Amino acid sequence: MEILVTGGAGFLGQQLIARVLAKGTLRLADAQGARDEPVSRIVCFDVGEGAIRDPRVKNVAGDISDPAQVRALVSKDTGAVVHLAAVVSGTAEADFDLGMRVNLDGTRHLLEACRALGTAPRLLFSSSIAVFGGALPPVVTDATTPTPQGSYGIQKLVGELLVQDYTRKGFIDGRAVRVPTVVVRPGRPNGAASGFASGIIREPLSGIDAPLPVPPETEMWVASPRTVVGMLLRALELAPQDWGWHRSLNLPGLTVSMHEELAALRAVAGDAVAARVKPELDENVMRLVRTWAARFDTARASAMGFTADADFASIVRAYVEDNPQAVRGAAN
Amino acid sequence: MEILVTGGAGFLGQQLIARVLAKGTLRLADAQGARDEPVSRIVCFDVGEGAIRDPRVKNVAGDISDPAQVRALVSKDTGAVVHLAAVVSGTAEADFDLGMRVNLDGTRHLLEACRALGTAPRLLFSSSIAVFGGALPPVVTDATTPTPQGSYGIQKLVGELLVQDYTRKGFIDGRAVRVPTVVVRPGRPNGAASGFASGIIREPLSGIDAPLPVPPETEMWVASPRTVVGMLLRALELAPQDWGWHRSLNLPGLTVSMHEELAALRAVAGDAVAARVKPELDENVMRLVRTWAARFDTARASAMGFTADADFASIVRAYVEDNPQAVRGAAN
Numbered sequence: 001m002e003i004l005v006t007g008g009a010g011f012l013g014q015q016l017i018a019r020v021l022a023k024g025t026l027r028l029a030d031a032q033g034a035r036d037e038p039v040s041r042i043v044c045f046d047v048g049e050g051a052i053r054d055p056r057v058k059n060v061a062g063d064i065s066d067p068a069q070v071r072a073l074v075s076k077d078t079g080a081v082v083h084l085a086a087v088v089s090g091t092a093e094a095d096f097d098l099g100m101r102v103n104l105d106g107t108r109h110l111l112e113a114c115r116a117l118g119t120a121p122r123l124l125f126s127s128s129i130a131v132f133g134g135a136l137p138p139v140v141t142d143a144t145t146p147t148p149q150g151s152y153g154i155q156k157l158v159g160e161l162l163v164q165d166y167t168r169k170g171f172i173d174g175r176a177v178r179v180p181t182v183v184v185r186p187g188r189p190n191g192a193a194s195g196f197a198s199g200i201i202r203e204p205l206s207g208i209d210a211p212l213p214v215p216p217e218t219e220m221w222v223a224s225p226r227t228v229v230g231m232l233l234r235a236l237e238l239a240p241q242d243w244g245w246h247r248s249l250n251l252p253g254l255t256v257s258m259h260e261e262l263a264a265l266r267a268v269a270g271d272a273v274a275a276r277v278k279p280e281l282d283e284n285v286m287r288l289v290r291t292w293a294a295r296f297d298t299a300r301a302s303a304m305g306f307t308a309d310a311d312f313a314s315i316v317r318a319y320v321e322d323n324p325q326a327v328r329g330a331a332n
Numbered sequence: 333m334e335i336l337v338t339g340g341a342g343f344l345g346q347q348l349i350a351r352v353l354a355k356g357t358l359r360l361a362d363a364q365g366a367r368d369e370p371v372s373r374i375v376c377f378d379v380g381e382g383a384i385r386d387p388r389v390k391n392v393a394g395d396i397s398d399p400a401q402v403r404a405l406v407s408k409d410t411g412a413v414v415h416l417a418a419v420v421s422g423t424a425e426a427d428f429d430l431g432m433r434v435n436l437d438g439t440r441h442l443l444e445a446c447r448a449l450g451t452a453p454r455l456l457f458s459s460s461i462a463v464f465g466g467a468l469p470p471v472v473t474d475a476t477t478p479t480p481q482g483s484y485g486i487q488k489l490v491g492e493l494l495v496q497d498y499t500r501k502g503f504i505d506g507r508a509v510r511v512p513t514v515v516v517r518p519g520r521p522n523g524a525a526s527g528f529a530s531g532i533i534r535e536p537l538s539g540i541d542a543p544l545p546v547p548p549e550t551e552m553w554v555a556s557p558r559t560v561v562g563m564l565l566r567a568l569e570l571a572p573q574d575w576g577w578h579r580s581l582n583l584p585g586l587t588v589s590m591h592e593e594l595a596a597l598r599a600v601a602g603d604a605v606a607a608r609v610k611p612e613l614d615e616n617v618m619r620l621v622r623t624w625a626a627r628f629d630t631a632r633a634s635a636m637g638f639t640a641d642a643d644f645a646s647i648v649r650a651y652v653e654d655n656p657q658a659v660r661g662a663a664n
Contacts, residue, residue, distance in 0.1 A: 145477040147578070149500075158494075161486050169428060
C-alpha cells in the first residue's frame with residue numbers, strides 16, 4: 001500500500017512518516033476488523049523536499065494549487081492520504097489569495113484526485129481549533145457551532161465540509177481532526193499567530209531570549225507533536241463505523257496558561273533558562289489570541305480512544321528528548 | 333445605483349426585480365441612517381433571459397461558473413448584489429460537478445468580482461434551510477450547528493462561510509439568509525426534492541392531479557414567494573450594524589403539515605380541487621424529507637424585523653391572486 005502525505009516535509013509530516021517507516025505497516029480497521037497493511041511507499045509532498053532518505057520514501061516538491069501535479073501524486077495503489085499541507089493562520093490572514101489557493105483550492109484538488117481514482121481511498125484532513133472563536137461558551141464541546149474568526153479557520157472549515165460531503169457521496173473515506181495548537185513546535189518560528197506558545201519554551205532552551213506577547217494568565221489548548229502524530233495515525237486507522245456520519249472531531253489537548261508553561265520550563269530547565277522569557281505585550285497578537293478557544297470537553301474523541309498529553313512538563317521533556325541538538329543550557 | 337440580481341430570471345428573481353422597479357428605490361440603511369437610493373439599472377443575470385422588459389432592466393444570459401462573464405456584470409456603479417443563482421437540491425445531488433461549479437465556484441467568482449471593485453458593495457446571498465438536517469433538536473434555533481445532509485446544503489454553507497469572511501475582510505458588505513422552502517412555487521416543477529409541497533397546491537388549482545409522495549403528517553418549514561421577496565429586500569436594506577458580526581440568519585416561516593396544506597387548499601378552492609391530490613409514497617423523497625428541519629425558533633430574525641406569512645390559507649390565496657392564469661376551477 002502507498003501513502004501520500006501532503007505537507008510531508010513539515011515537522012509533523014516528517015515525524016509521522018518516520019513513525020510509519022519504523023512500524024512498516026498501517027493498521028486500517030474496517031467492518032471486517034483490523035488488518036496490518038504493509039506500507040510499500042510513502043509519497044512525501046511539499047513545497048520543498050523532505051529530509052528523510054529511505055528507499056520507501058519518494059520526496060516530491062511541488063505546488064498543491066496545481067491540479068495536474070496533485071493528480072500525479074495518487075494512484076490505484078494509494079491506500080491512505082494524510083493531508084497536512086496548509087499555509088498557517090498568520091500567513092492566510094496576511095495573504096488572502098495564497099490562503100484560498102493552498103488551503104481551499106489545494107484541498108479541493110486533492111479530494112478530486114482521490115475521487116477520480118474510483119477506489120474511495122482513506123483520507124485524513126488536518127483541521128484546526130481555529131474553526132472556533134469569538135463569543136464562545138466557557139467550554140467548547142462536540143456540539144459547539146464552529147465560528148471561525150479568520151480566513152485560516154474559514155478555509156479549514158470549508159475543507160471539513162468538503163471532506164464530509166465527499167465521504168457521504170462515497171468518493172473517499174474521509175476524516176477531519178481539529179488539532180490543538182502544537183507545542184513545542186521545533187525549528188524556526190513560522191507564520192502562526194500562536195507561535196509564541198512554542199517560542200517561550202524553544203528559544204530559552206536554545207539559549208536565546210523569547211518575548212511573551214500576551215499576559216501570563218492567557219490560556220491555550222495544546223498538544224505535543226508526539227501526541228498529535230499519534231492521534232493523526234489513530235484517526236486514519238479507525239474503522240469507518242467508529243467515525244459514523246460526522247467526520248469532523250475535536251481532538252483532546254491540555255488547557256495551559258503561559259504561566260504554567262513557564263513553570264514547567266523552570267521545573268525542567270531551571271530558573272536561568274526560564275528567565276530568558278521577557279514580557280513584551282503585543283496588541284495584535286493579544287487581539288487574535290483572545291478569540292481562540294482554550295477549554296474543551298472532547299467526550300466524543302475520548303470515547304474513540306484519543307488521549308491528550310499527561311501534563312505540560314512532560315511536553316517540555318519530550319521536546320528535549322526529541323530535539324537534543326536544539327537544547328543548550330537546560331539544567332535538569 | 334445599479335443592482336445585480338443573479339438567478340434573476342427565476343420566479344423569485346423576477347418578483348424581486350418587479351418590486352424594486354415599482355418602488356424605484358432601495359432604502360439602504362447604514363450607520364448614518366436610512367436613505368432612499370434611486371435605482372438606475374437592474375442587471376438580471378441568468379442562464380436564460382429574464383422576461384421583464386423595462387428600460388431600467390438589462391437582461392444578460394450567461395454562465396456564472398465563468399469568472400470573466402461574472403466580472404463583466406459589476407462595476408463601480410454596482411451598489412447592491414442579490415445572489416439567487418443556484419442549481420437546486422435534487423439537481424446538485426444528481427450532478428455533483430454541476431452543483432460545485434454553479435453553487436460553489438459561481439459564488440466565489442461573484443465574491444471575487446465584487447472584491448475587485450474595491451467599493452465593498454452590499455451583497456445578499458440566498459442560502460437555505462438545507463444547511464440543517466440529520467439528527468436535529470426538536471426546534472432549530474440560531475445556535476443550532478448546521479449539518480447539511482446533501483451536496484446542495486454543503487455548497488450553500490460554504491457560500492455562507494465565504495460571505496462571512498469576505499465581509500470580515502471588508503471586501504463586501506455581505507448578508508446570507510437561510511430561506512424556508514418556498515411554497516407555492518409557480519410554473520413547472522424543478523429539480524428541488526421539496527417540489528411536492530408546491531405541486532400539491534399548484535397542480536390541483538390548474539386542473540390536474542398531483543402526487544403526494546410523503547405521509548400527510550409530514551411537516552415542512554415554508555414561506556410564500558411574496559414574503560420571501562420582502563425578506564430578501566429587508567436583508568439587503570438593513571444597516572451593517574443591524575447584522576453585526578454574524579452574517580447568516582435563519583428566516584421566519586410557517587411549520588405546516590401536508591395535511592394542513594390540503595385543508596387550506598380545500599378551504600380556498602373546494603373539495604373537488606383538493607381531491608386531485610393522490611397519495612403516492614416515494615421512498616426516495618421520504619428519505620430526504622425526513623432529514624429536513626421543520627420547526628424553528630427564529631428569535632434573531634424577529635428582533636431584526638423579519639416576519640412570516642400569517643397562515644397557510646393566506647399563502648394559497650396569494651398564489652391565486654398572483655397567478656390568475658395558472659388557476660382553473662378554483663371554486664371560492
